[in-house]
Amino acid sequence: MQRKYRAxxxxxxRPSVLDPAGVAxxxxxxxLGYDNVEQVRIGKYIELNVISPDETSARKDLNQMCDQMLANPVIENYKFDLIEVESQTGVY
Structure with missing residues (x-):
């Protein structure tokens, strides 16, 4: 049985990397008059669904996706939350 997870x-x-977009x-x-704002950092938010037999496999796949495409591990950090949204039967 396959399960669907939302990530x-x-x-x-990374804190040591200059963020020109944040500075801008x-x-x-x-x-605009908001003198009380300091240290703006810009990031990315991504949501996706992944089909996997279990949570461990889903987490492994997500780590690989982030390392290979969704984040640049040299200059970026990532974290994700994973929740099961439904169980699936059948073939994908």
């Missing part, structure tokens, strides 16, 4: 993935720049957003907010 919510957050990709952020912070500057824009200051120009």
């Amino acid at each position: 919510k993935i957050l990709v952020t720049l 957003v912070q500057s824009g907010l200051k120009q």
